[in-house]
Amino acid sequence: MKRLFSSFLAALDKGLTLANPLFAKAAWHLRHPTRRTFAWGLAALPVLFVLYVLLLIPFTPSIGDIRKAKIEQPAQILSADGKLLAEFKPSNREWVKLKDISPNVVNALIATEDHRFYQHFGLDWRRTASAALHTFSGDRQGGSTITQQLARNLYPDEIGRAPTLTRKLKEAITALKIEAFYTKDEILETYLNTVPFLYNAYGIEMAARTYFDKSASELNVLEAATLTGMLKGNAYYNPVLNPERALQRRNTVLAQLVKYGKLTPAQYDGLARKPLRLDFERQIEPPGPAPHFTQQLRKWLVAWADRNDYNIYSDGLVVRTTIDSRLQTMATQAVTLQGNQLQNIANSAWGTRAGCSADKDLLRTFLRETPDFRAARDTGLSDDDALKHLLADRKLVQSVCDTKTRVQADFLAMDPRTGEIKAWVGSRDFGVDPFDHVQQARRQPGSTFKPFVYAAAIEAGAKPDDKLPDNPVQIELAGGELWKPNDEDEPSGRMISLRDALAYSRNRITAQVMESVGPNRVAKLARAMGVRDSQLDPVPSLALGTSPVTLKEMVSAYSTIANLGGYVEPLMVTRIEDRNGNLLAEFSPATPRRELPADAARTLVDVMRDVVSRGTGASIRTRFGVRGDVAGKTGTTQGNADGWFILMQPQLVAGAWVGFNDSRVTLRSDYWGQGAHSALPIVGDFFQRAQRSRLVDSHMKFDTAQQPGWFAERAERLRNWIESLFARTPAQPDKQVVARAPARRAPVAPPASAVAAPAASEAAGASAVQGEVREMPPLLPAPGSEAAPTTPPGNTVDGETHGGGAAALAPTPTPDDVVPPDARAQGGEGSNNGSGAN
Template sequence: MNPHTFPVRLQTLLLDYWQRLRRLGWRGALLLLALPPALLLAYALLLIPFTPGISDLRKAKQEQPARILSADGKELAVFKRANREWVKLAQVSPRVVEALIATEDHRFYQHHGIDWRRTAGAALNTFSGDRQGGSTLTQQLARNLYPDEIGRAPTLTRKLKEAITALKIEALYTKEEILETYLNTVPFLYNAYGIEMAARTYFDTSAGNLDVLQSATLVGMLKGNSYYNPVLNPERAVQRRNTVLAQMVKRERLSPAQFDGLKKKPLRLDFERQSEPEGPAPHFAQQLRKWLIAWADDHGYNAYADGLVVYTTLDSRLQAWANQAVARQGYVLQNQADAAWNRRGGWNAANPLVRTLVGETPEYRSAVAAGLSQEEALKKLLADKAFMAALRQQKTRIQAGFLALDPRNGQVRAWVGSRDFSQDAFDHVQQAKRQPGSTFKPFVYGAAFLRGAQPGDSRMDQAVEIPLAGGEIWRPADHEPPSNQPITLATALALSKNTVTAQLMQEVGAVRVARLAQAMGIRQSRLETVPSLALGTSPVSLREMVAAYGTIANGGGYLEPVLVSRIENGKGKILAEFAPADPEPALPPKVAYTLVDTMRGVIDRGTGSAIRSRFGIRADVAGKTGTTQDNTDGWFILMHPQLVAGAWVGFNDARITLRSDYWGQGAHSALPMVGDFFQQALRSRQIDAKARFAEPEDSSLFTRVLAWGRDWLSRLLAPAPEAPPPHSSRRAPAPASPPPQPEPLPVEPPPAPPPEEANRYGEPGFNPLAPPPPSAPAPSTLVEGQ
């Protein structure tokens, strides 16, 4: 609508309305005039229950953030609603208050939450085409405190809810309390909330030391944080600052002479972002925050205001050792990656991958949008040394994930989501899904053992050809040529033989393997039921894999990973306790133990033997290494009766690799993180070095009959007692209940074709006695400080 024609139309409408009133008579006219206000009042009354309550308003001023503690009582994090530090009004510079009231609400001390004169003036200006805001500081506070309940949409409902909440605030708070709450809750960009954090962010000072220019600059931002951002838009910020100073002159808080001297001065920023402390387990805290907010909402608490104390399952010592292990090995691997990408064919303009990566950047798209041809934009960016250096650093930065849990109760003990949360907040434990390679093989062997196979059974180590739908042939291979000799299943798993694993997959069926993996813990990721699944081609998360290995270590019972043990209020009263759940049967205990015993071979004589030779771990442990095609992903998971830990190593972009057949293997990239961690846990006796996986008793009929026969024979041959009791009797023990069996699995459908690259997935052949290639340092130098 044209704003110039609006007053004419309004005049016409009012005249028409007046003519209708005259025809109705004075009684009808009064009723008609009273109807709109009555309807508006009724609607406002209906909205009252949907606005924040008085108790919520009290919490807003006295909010107490949740404290997150480790299982051993160490503080891990504090959950605040925003990055703010509350300061009392007396601690704020008077210049801030003067600038705020003069600019935003000069009748603040005269109204009771709503400035009717200002509201009416704003409405008339809006009708005239000059839209203006009429909100008081109290109404603005209502929006800042309750953005979800009130919202910011320009609707009548929102304005009414805002007005009702403002009236409640005025009824509850004094004017000084309103000002204090407003100044401590208003946002100032760059994760700075409240006047104290704003003073530190923009001027490296405290709220109490802000001078008149600094105060006017910050108050000026309130009209539009981004538009008047003094960092990105200094000219606009100066103009807005001077407008605030002029308002202070108008309200007699500043003299004209002072204004003339101040308006010519520069901003003089001292900018520095104010970051919240990350704590020792930032990715764990990030996951816990989501869970706690949902729990608090369901149970009538506020995660940010009710002073909850949350005791987690994390162990601060184990977490510290996990952080150290990831940092040490990450440093070593980063040096290897930098060296590899420096070599010929590495990071340069001739590398097709580098050119592709450049073409995917926002800078490239902006250059093309600005009018350059694709070739010109590519050439320009490839020649930009600063841009190429930044892109290389981003793309070739090694990343890692690490998770440890107690298999007996599912409690998470350590969680490292990346090498550095400040540089990469993406969680490689929970969020990332990568191909697990040979760490997936235990599910294949477990399915085979479930169907009666034994570790001592043999298969031929020979080339395998598996026909697929559509006439394709899948030919899985190992790093070394097949020996064409029989090999036991135990040895095949220890040496991570792809050919034997593929044969087992054909015997068992991909559907059965997928069903077993899901029962054991792969519950969020979709598994493709194709033959190459045996070699780990379906992406999964590290959290799922460690939980599934926890099922093996727990005798076949699956437990969902647990993050919290109990929640208390600020006075120590227990609000909720979370006892360990009952395990869900996924594997019979005997089969789980057979799988553990077979995976001991990986550590004792197979691809994971560095756990013994390098880290000197003599405890009863079992595990599996994993490496994917082109050494893209390195995995290692280790099981102990009291602790299971796993690590993943790679790059965020799966097209980037370590460019090394040695360092790219999980045995050399991920294993040292887990070995370092377990070494510390055993030395400190956080876990028992003498604990052993317990072999379940055999309760079959044949075994019980054999045991009875041995007992009878021993009693028959034993010398008679000197004085046997006259009525002695011996009752046979009740037979143990048979272990739970999984439900029957469906007949496997015809396999779908695997990914093109699937023919080489799995752990390459590995000789633990062979030295590393000449270009790599000896294994003893992998970890700094050892």
């Protein structure tokens, strides 16, 4: 091997020695060319040029790309009932056929940009040579044909825009390819639909709407000349900012029309003296009926398309979603109606017309957080002087006040059996509030989190009729701090069942249940049931909803309850097709995963029925007339910063949240700030519309009948058989084994309070309901004998009453406030805000 390597080096050295004279001779001839050498050099230049062109061909758009551009179509997003929700366009453009474009536009374009358009095959050699001569003489001119310009517009990345020979050659090669696959009319149509016109207007149709408020088919000669004139330089000849230049350029285009016989000199004289007469308005791409949903869907679809080698902007994909356009319309209307009503209340409470005059201190805090304040400080002003400067700017103050006090609301509905999302409203107005509160906003859920606490207790063996004393609760936290949750009324020592505690959202009872089952167990169960993206802090106050979550997570988790313990992942898309209807992908609902035992889920649904039958959510029936088998939960957080309501029905679960982007801003009303009066009307209005339209079957019922176990069923049969043997009367047929379910109370007037309610609450007309005091299982602490009531236990109509928490914790949410006597008499939600002590 060593010998072979030595031989190779020797041969290489010999070769270089022989080559050196040849290189030296070639260099001498280059420095002293002969006529023969010069002739060979001239002959080699075209060959080298052709070789260079051939090398560039692979770096230009392929034949496949050219064909694809000819039939480019954006993805269409369709609802489950076949309605168009959106089109994913790369720009604000609406494609129109050439026959639907005014002939004035075509004439002006050809006369100005490429008058031999119908005679060449992509390159106009005469014009190119003329442009080159003018450029060499110092008067730079463009020689690109319409086809070459189209090549630049369609493939800016592949061709580029640098003024180099390489770019011009790529452009020419691509133009020849386009001419091979496009007809002349197709080239004109494609060009006019892809050329930019500023202000996010692409194509002649959007340009006509933007500058003249009309369709491209209606453009007259002057308007067509104005738009055509912009093609030489959009910014320079912008008719909005540079009207004089645009007018001169328009008249130049008119002169070209005269030159090529499309106008007479007399017509030109009359037209050239007329002003521009713009009717300018920026064109905003229509958001569609479900803009927040399609915004989230776009992210998912882009990832899917990348994995499967598709382009959502050009491959003509047809995406069939789970959204029902009719339910979507109803949800949007409900959010808009309630949002506007609450906005009027907020405007009055905050004095928005006078720049948040109702709370000047908070307004000053808002102003200190603005970039304007920081800019004023950077100029050397003190804090006080900078603030005075901003307060003097009425326009700024009003803008900050309007932004901070704008009521926000969102809504989501999904089928609990399949996870299909049926309606998605991320804000009151997508144009004003594009932020998606359904999936992106995390807020404290308040009492809507309580069902997970009771679900954990029921799973561990608790029964709805188990009772706990309404005594003061004091829970020691890590670090020695104490958490003391409160309700609006003082502790009474009376017994309250778990059923009533959830129906009327009693904080002290819920805290005792949480202490019994443990925060870790509740957090784990809530995550399993659907709260899977947000962080849940396993602390005692989690029972009252202190960990922020999204509405999508909460509706998904409630769907697990409605699906009797089976979690199904939310689904947005059912199938994707190509432009010809061929199936590309199909997405079926996921198989339900058992996260809560079916018996526990049945019991929980039955308990949550009482919330809307006689508890804090009763107005869902009395005010909105929602029929059928429904269950739900209200929620309100500390200071009424967040209002929640989620309603479950066997085929649809719907939830709403109401609040402000800044939690320091509230409706400042102990009545309107409750979830029962802010969020519940959105869900109630939606369900009322859906039932009237028969899109929701009010006859469907939850399957909550408890199924007896194998041993219990056979024991019952044995008992019946023994009784039949020793009966004095003739044996009766075996009785049907009836599923044992928790006792239900009829939706009549709310029962009397089990606590010492304030006089105002007592005057609400609550009636007492007798109830058996059941011995508590080991799961829950047995009530002390001193707490046992001497009068029949009952329930309170005062509804949800939340207390505060330890100072180390996040602010403890407070549920829904007390309903005025007139509303309570109608079965409306009632709750009191309470504050806790450390």
